[in-house]
Amino acid sequence: MILRLDRVQTELPPPSDPDPVGAAAVQELFGGRFGEMSTFMNYTMQSFNFRNKAAARPFYDLIANIAAEEYGHIELVSATINTMLTGATPKSDKPQFKKNALADLAGMPNPQQAIAGGLGCLVQDSNGKPWHGDNVFSSGDLIEDLTHNFFLETGARNNKLKVYEMVDHPAARALTGYLLVRGGVHQVAYARAVELITGADLSKMFPAPRIPTDKIPESKKHMKTGEHLKLYRFSPDDYREIAAVFTGEHPETGEPLEVVDEAPEGFEPNDLPSQPAVFAPDYAPEEIAEIADRLRKDAGL
């Protein structure tokens, strides 16, 4: 089970110039083979399918707990894409339906962001192909799942780096800067787990790809507060045995790894404005607002 918090794990800038071309590329970080849907669902399924947890709880706790953090990552990528698309049609609470209201979006790489969505995030990659369940590897074999996860994080880091190089919208840069640091922590965690079981020193493979994270200003900012060293425990009471695995030094910096015994506080998400030309949240958002107001009052809220 989960409890949900209306918070996001890092701060994203408010909407600025819309960037539908970039927003289509950022979809790779959502629904690509190495996107956050893949990290989230791989670790989630591995934790669901874990057998004999009692006997291997430190590893179960590690996978289950990282899975919980990854939920926050699909949330962040989604928020970024929504931010980047905001303003592609007029922001307003009044009707904006008219000829050519979406003309500028006709040639954008992913027209379904506007046609199927309301200028929002789709469960697709940067080529507009849907994420699918065979992207999940959950073999039941602990060492193999951990090896996969290390590889998955490496591929994910590669894709984040490239999207960083490709898309310069402030929201995309804030996203990639942050995810590179947090994904890096997971990459380290899985390498540590493999090492502790097998003795293979995967820490020598860092950084992978071989660009040091601190060369990226948007990431360095988070490294200054130690975000690259901390594994947060995303649970009120459970998954305490992550501390048995997430030990030792960071392979890039040599600093000591650290378990933080609670979730980060997070940030209040931006409430993105209406885009009535695509009926988000309605043809005439102000009318929905009136209904909501009335209901709130009726309920004494």
Next chain:
Amino acid sequence: MILRLDRVQTELPPPSDPDPVGAAAVQELFGGRFGEMSTFMNYTMQSFNFRNKAAARPFYDLIANIAAEEYGHIELVSATINTMLTGATPKSDKPQFKKNALADLAGMPNPQQAIAGGLGCLVQDSNGKPWHGDNVFSSGDLIEDLTHNFFLETGARNNKLKVYEMVDHPAARALTGYLLVRGGVHQVAYARAVELITGADLSKMFPAPRIPTDKIPESKKHMKTGEHLKLYRFSPDDYREIAAVFTGEHPETGEPLEVVDEAPEGFEPNDLPSQPAVFAPDYAPEEIAEIADRLRKDAGL
């Protein structure tokens, strides 16, 4: 963001006779078009893509909060499938690899549960096709999303009823009995939301399909404790405005609907035993256990 709890929302029986044929059918409730991956990801994406939350918060809170409960449903279906597959090869902590260890599974409807997984749940439907992202409808148009969600829950109820009729393993029956009640609550919630905005009286469409839920013994058990009336708030502090929408009477029973201002307590999940013939969690699980023990000690746990 989420916090994760190592609890499940209902109690499932421990493994009994394995049922790989049934386990393949139950996959429909996981990865089918109307499976729990679909309900979970539809509401999750709709909440991520919600624009102008401030103005329509009761509806945002409703969708976001139900999405949180649905996470627990993919967890339950997964636990059920794992339970049903347990024992299809010997349960043991010693190596069981040998010729014909999996011979009985060769003709089972979904051989990938054993080959790709460790006798576990896949992100697939009952025909072995992967769930995919175009199963998600997140148009940004609030009324349309809510209409979809009512329809989705109706299709989901249909599929749960049929799996109930098809699969008689105790874990499957416990699952479908529970999900029918909780999915019913969501069906009511979305119908209420549509009604409050448009005035259309969807409550007259209940039950849909038209079999009353209380004719199902495994569901009736949960109705006795009022589970069909309660919308739990799956958050420490957020989503309080669900109370503005989840009001009135249950369309099947006439009883008053009720918001419960916290998550249910849940149950400790069964720790399913090793299946070493499929390397879950290892060729020789006892060796993994020794390593884990040592790590725990080293960490002072």
Next chain:
Amino acid sequence: MILRLDRVQTELPPPSDPDPVGAAAVQELFGGRFGEMSTFMNYTMQSFNFRNKAAARPFYDLIANIAAEEYGHIELVSATINTMLTGATPKSDKPQFKKNALADLAGMPNPQQAIAGGLGCLVQDSNGKPWHGDNVFSSGDLIEDLTHNFFLETGARNNKLKVYEMVDHPAARALTGYLLVRGGVHQVAYARAVELITGADLSKMFPAPRIPTDKIPESKKHMKTGEHLKLYRFSPDDYREIAAVFTGEHPETGEPLEVVDEAPEGFEPNDLPSQPAVFAPDYAPEEIAEIADRLRKDAGL
């Protein structure tokens, strides 16, 4: 069985400036989840799979008859896409193969319209993904199928509105203007059917999305002749019991709904010119014409 008529249901303008970018977007109305392939095949399959027609014939007739009209809609979308692509290479009956003849099409969103097709319509959506059979919902449960169909038409209306806003080619506007009106009739028909069985007043949900159809000039033109009120019977002798369901008033305008006891007359389709650079219908169309002439003469035509 069907009889086919070499007529189209509405008049489309002849080719003007080619618009490959728009033609790629219009594919959503053909092969998208809510495109005309989906409406056509959903109702067709539901009618094929209908059990005990005798006992529920008004509803069978409704679904089967609307399915017949939808065939004309896939025809119209296809004609529109072909029209929009005409002229992207020279129109001629002589060979036009040469270097760079298709250079302008290299960056168009759907290159397969030119490579796999002859500047024609593909069975794909606006992201170039093929339509697939799991877009069809045919549960056998009458109320559920009807509920689905109402939802499907709502999603289809959403997509038509957005394509209207996105694509300004005269053929696309003629298409969307017409389909919005006729799809609206189907939306009403299914809402009526649900209402007559369950009592739920879905008419209160109109218009959905909430923009009135008569605000769209290209649609208003068809409303003036009452096209928004009429359900045509697309059969020489069958499906007469649609009259038992398609009754009452139009939920947007209050005017009485009307069954027309025959198919509309339709219009002669435009015969679109050759595009020999893509071998449509040949490298040297004039040579095909000569052969055809000879065959016609031999056959005494």
Next chain:
Amino acid sequence: MILRLDRVQTELPPPSDPDPVGAAAVQELFGGRFGEMSTFMNYTMQSFNFRNKAAARPFYDLIANIAAEEYGHIELVSATINTMLTGATPKSDKPQFKKNALADLAGMPNPQQAIAGGLGCLVQDSNGKPWHGDNVFSSGDLIEDLTHNFFLETGARNNKLKVYEMVDHPAARALTGYLLVRGGVHQVAYARAVELITGADLSKMFPAPRIPTDKIPESKKHMKTGEHLKLYRFSPDDYREIAAVFTGEHPETGEPLEVVDEAPEGFEPNDLPSQPAVFAPDYAPEEIAEIADRLRKDAGL
């Protein structure tokens, strides 16, 4: 545009012993790469995308007219599958929902026929994979499209022959016997068309596969009435120029080919009984019947 007739092109036997295993295999003839969805949609799209019809009308008419007949083939395959599944649960108009009502269907090759459908036909192949739009070849190049069509009919004949050998349910045998004859006519028609344009004598390739059709008793019955020689015109007034192409002798028998200037009369389809355990058409079909009766009376029918 089409007109639809509530008739089927050949007589199918009424339901007898249910055969879910066979019904899953027959799906290949519906949604396989060479199934009737493919023949129907290939010719339909080729006719929609045909450029410069005036200059090549005999060929346009041929493709468009065969497309119309193919609609009747998807109808027949669907009717066959429904027939074969009838009786897999009790036929009744009263509720039949109960534990284990579908237990016998749990291990059947395509559980979605019962879970997603109401013991009906899906838009899938014999492996449960959905038919998809990239099965359509519509290049715009007339000779190439015709060559494809000849090949497609050859593959379709192969698959029908194998399903004939594999499935012995009376409905399946009636289906394959009939389709082999009518598909054979289309195979001849496309071979003729290629020959008339290019001079290549494809008639020498018959039969393909090389088993003579008259060795199949269920087909021979239709050959006795000349069904293997006739190309029906499925239109009140159009497609008359098929007579310019469908000429000469049948390549297997040497008999003269014949254009029939109207559609065949067809047969009244069987009205298949309710299967209430899968809610087809309802949990309690008799209640739907009552509503329908009332509506009919209200409408004066």
Next chain:
Amino acid sequence: MILRLDRVQTELPPPSDPDPVGAAAVQELFGGRFGEMSTFMNYTMQSFNFRNKAAARPFYDLIANIAAEEYGHIELVSATINTMLTGATPKSDKPQFKKNALADLAGMPNPQQAIAGGLGCLVQDSNGKPWHGDNVFSSGDLIEDLTHNFFLETGARNNKLKVYEMVDHPAARALTGYLLVRGGVHQVAYARAVELITGADLSKMFPAPRIPTDKIPESKKHMKTGEHLKLYRFSPDDYREIAAVFTGEHPETGEPLEVVDEAPEGFEPNDLPSQPAVFAPDYAPEEIAEIADRLRKDAGL
């Protein structure tokens, strides 16, 4: 089994101006339904699945041997795409990671060439959809497989011609000019095979599409050296019976067909330079080079 040679079958020009738009279109020749993956894998699978080779060896040898040549074609298309993408980011052996290094690639039709690949070829078509195994037709029926292969080569020729017209990069032109000639040989070979078994004179269908190959300068160059007439034997010792099928005259030119009893010599492939901004082959390629040098020395190479 195969032996691999580090040679390519034709000479491609070195990288010049990068052309990501063209490179996305050329993907159709790699992973499209009629791309080289399809020709390669169709003939490969048909040769693997061939039954009773002894009795039909000339045909087995033909298919198996052409399959071997097709491997060289996927290699050439891949090399072309890599060539066309070279220079889209700076060529260097030093790190080039920086903001906006990939900005020019954000709007390119296939962003995954840069994100998932290292400016390389993907196993996808021109719409970014992955090639899939159901593109393979391997029925086991020899005549049918050969008929398919003739059709497949016809479709492949169509697509090559269109890509020739669409993409003017020198590498693409060299590729299409060459493949048109060699694919033409295979088209002739399969037509011959069908003719020899059935007597149907498919040679009358050439050229298909009906543009003579010698009208294409880049192809004519290869025809001057007789490349359109020769079937090379791609094996040290096997597949000698191709000589029993590849006989007679070329249907376009009337010149005698010729079996060459060895593979062509081929050309040394271009070694394409590093693109460090996409980490190909590394973030800092010079460091990899140093390691490689050391290893070579250690091994005495």
Next chain:
Amino acid sequence: MILRLDRVQTELPPPSDPDPVGAAAVQELFGGRFGEMSTFMNYTMQSFNFRNKAAARPFYDLIANIAAEEYGHIELVSATINTMLTGATPKSDKPQFKKNALADLAGMPNPQQAIAGGLGCLVQDSNGKPWHGDNVFSSGDLIEDLTHNFFLETGARNNKLKVYEMVDHPAARALTGYLLVRGGVHQVAYARAVELITGADLSKMFPAPRIPTDKIPESKKHMKTGEHLKLYRFSPDDYREIAAVFTGEHPETGEPLEVVDEAPEGFEPNDLPSQPAVFAPDYAPEEIAEIADRLRKDAGL
């Protein structure tokens, strides 16, 4: 380019009792995510996309050379599946078409092996899903590709072990016994490559999964001749620098690894008999044989 040899890399037993259930499971080793299509195409594409080979030739040679061996693996899996299906219908050179000839195959897990194929191998996995191109990882980043390849071989070993446990047909056992040994060599080779670049000691992760290969009798047989230690050079003249990487000791046995400077001799493949009931290679294979004989004579063979 390649040269093809009509040889297979290991000896498979001749057909014995047919095993369609097992043959469907073995498809996982062909077209599953970790099947031989994946290993073959991953390494092939990585070698095609390799940039700056000169500077990193030992690694290029390694990947390119292993890719060449993998071709022999798809060939072996295919031969195995064909062997296992032989005899499912009568072996004969005379027509065997008749009612119920395929009745025993109706319920087999992959009916398309008989319907789409001629009792042959499909490009599908054990659930009947087609292999697709997004199974290929070719990032251009050398270390990442090598890491992936190590992981891929680990997953492949897992699947081979499970199929070994699941399917007891002699051909399947011969196949898995052999592939486990040769795949193991590739797993070692990629681990070595990673180690040589990064210093990470992946050899400590062997065996993975953790069952020693020599516990499998069918594998041990090949280990006795040292097949687990040898990397063959599959090229007349190229890929010589594999010797710079494939060095050191085998991580399981400690024996020295060895480069063999030529391809293995291989074995003459079994020529599998006709299955005329599925038209493989014909309805009446003896007639094909006569034609082939005549052609051979005409060609002086």
